[in-house]
Each structure stands twice: as structure tokens, then as C-alpha cells.
Amino acid sequence: MSTPDEEILAGHLQELRRGTVVLACLATLQEPGYGYALLETLGRAGLSVEANTLYPLLRRLERQGLLDAEWNTEESRPRKFYRTSAQGGVVLDALLRDWESLHSAVRRLG
């Protein structure tokens, strides 16, 4: 067996991870957090996301009503804090259920 082409593998891994970023954001932001902190948290958890992917994603989830956002101006640097909304929680549950059923389905396949 030859090893697969690095680029091909990287491409498939990226495809596989794409949807999980939303899942990770909604799960992590059940505790309020701001963009950069979330980037760090995800990175430490082994889910490294590009900054220029994460920030627009947060905005999109906010527009869709899945995240609530609020400016915190108490600290020296004003930051926008995001938090998973009630609707976001419902979506998170649905995504998690699907994630688990996909996982077991793939496992059963082989």
C-alpha cells in the first residue's frame, strides 16, 4: 500500500472538518466568549480554525439568530462577546444528534 498524496488527504480532511466548526462554536459559546479567545480555545482543543474563517462565521451565526452578541466595554479593550442563543442551542442539539448517528453509521459500515 502506497501512502496517499499529502494534498489529497489534506483536502479531504478539510472537507470533513468544515461543518464541525459550527458545532464547536455553538458548543463552546454556551459560555460567553469573544472571537480571539474562541480561536485559542478551539486551537487548544485540537480544532484549529483559520482566523479569517472563524470571524465571518461568528457574524453569520449571529445574523441567523444562533448566537447573541453584546459589546463588553468594561475592560480596557472593548470586545464583542458571543453566546449561543436558545435557538442556537436547539440547532446544536440537532447537529450533535446527527453527528453521533453519522459516526455510528460509518462505524457500522466497516
Place this chain on the structure above:
Amino acid sequence: MTTSLTDRYVAATARHVDEAQRAELERELRATIQDMVDGRLDAGAPDRATAEREVLVELGDPLRLAASYSGRPLHLLGPAVYPAWRRLVTLLLATIVPLAAAVTMTARALLGDDQTIGTVVAGGITTALMAAGQVVFWVTLVFVVIERTGAAGTLPDWDPDQLPEPQGTRAVTMTDTAATIIVVVVGVLAVVWQQFDSPVRRGGEQVPVLDPSLWSSWIPWILGVWLATAVFGVVLHRTGRWTWRLAAGNALLEAAFAVPVVVLLLSHRLLNDEFVAALVDGGWQDAEQHLALTVAATVVVVTVWGAVDGLVKARRHQAEQPAAAADLRGRLPG
């Protein structure tokens, strides 16, 4: 100077998002960049300027970032509209370009005083290139607007009826298609020719056969119908067989030509008065009456035959495919 790169980056990004989002985006992006710069410094970047530069490189092209923030496409034509764009461009290139070249070449050959074969052909090639450029440009522009306005949903869905028949089993042959296009080209040329180089003379002057005032009314309509007929011929050829929809389109095109022509003939508005007078001078007293009746009758016969022919062929095709027929009967009246 350390803030100026960030300022420029934030401004460059904000410029590409909606007014409503701009202030918010600027504020958030600025805070984000500062956080990221601090993070780099904590991780051992040598100085603020280096860290700032690295962060901006990581965030990437402002246009790309802005598009990603506002959910705008980063392409001119996306996958939603590309197939329809490609089909339309191919169709128009296959019809309008040769037609435009043929018209130019004939007009030059007939009208130009000192034209050689070389200049006629060169004129045809130039026109073909310009027509191709125009077709691609305008069709693309329309599709870019469709893409940007989110009107892609209004494009007709792909339908299995659009599948071309494999070569060899075609019910519509290349000869049929070529005949249609040739008839159209000859028709267009005849209309141009009778205006600019009429064979009929009266008092030494060449007189056009058709009433010249029609150039600002019905002649463009007729030329348009013919152009549509040529396009129809190509669509029919690509489909390879007569469907009910194509037969209906054919009948509509036939009617769009025949109805105005017959009405104009019978109300004596089609032919040029000078032309009729020339015939009367030549001894044909009832020229207008005779011509109107015979031409109108011919047009009616040819049109009805053409329309019915399409319907008969569609019906025959349906009869050959009982399964498809059963499906169609449910959808179509009669």
C-alpha cells in the same frame, strides 16, 4: 506608524461591506487584530510591527475577508448559473455570429462599389468577431446581475427533455436544420437587397419592393422573428426530435410571421406604392390586388403546413414512445 497598517487594512475591508454593517465590522475587526497581535507578542514575536504584519497576512486579502463577512460570492458566475450561461452562449454563438457575418458579406457584395472577394471575406470575419464579443459580453453581464441579485431561482430548471438525441438516431437531421437557417439567411438578405439594390426601376430610379416606412415598424419585427426562427432551428437540432413544446414554439413563430404579413398585405400596406405603380406602368393593372391575394394565400398555406408538420412529428415521436406518451397525456390538454 504601527497603527497605520491596521487602519488601512480595516478601511480596505470595511469598504467592501454594506453601510449598515460597516461601523460594527470596523470595531470588531480592530479589536480582533489587536488581540491577535498581543497573542503573537506573547508567543515570542520580536516586535509589534512584525506581529502586526504577520496577523494581517494571516487574515488575508481584505476583499476576500469582506466577501466572507457579508456572504457575497467571490466569483463572477457561480455553479448555480454557469450551466444556463454556457448553454445560452453556445446557442447564440452558433446562430447570431454566422448570421451576422453572412448579412455583412452579402451587403458588402451587393452594395459596395469597389469590393473584392478579400474585402468581403475580411468584413465577414470582422463582423463575426465583433458579434461573438458582443454576445459573450452581454450574456455574461446579464448572468452576473442574476448571480448578484439572487435571481438564479428564476432560471428555468434543467429538464430531461433538453437531452440531445445521440448521433445516428436523430429524428431531426442536419439537413433540416441547415435548410431552416438557409431560409432565414436568404429571407434576411432578400429584405436588405430589395431595399438597397432593387431590380425594379421606375423612371430610372430603383424602387424598393416593400414599403420603406415599414423599416421603423414591421420589418424589424419580421427580422426578429426570423432570427428567433434560426435560434429555434438550432435548439431543435440539439434536442434532435420534435417535442410538444417545440411544436408549440414552432407554431407560435410561424404565426408571428404570417399574421402581420397577411394583415399588411390585405390592407395594402406591405408593398411600396412606387413598386406597385411600376408594375401598373408595365401593364399589370390589378397588380396590387393580385399580388396581395396570391402572396397572402401562399403565406397562409406554407405557415399552416409548417405548424401542422411540427405537431404531426411531435405526435409521431410520442407514438413511438408509449411510456413517455402516457406521461405526457397527463400533462397536456388534448
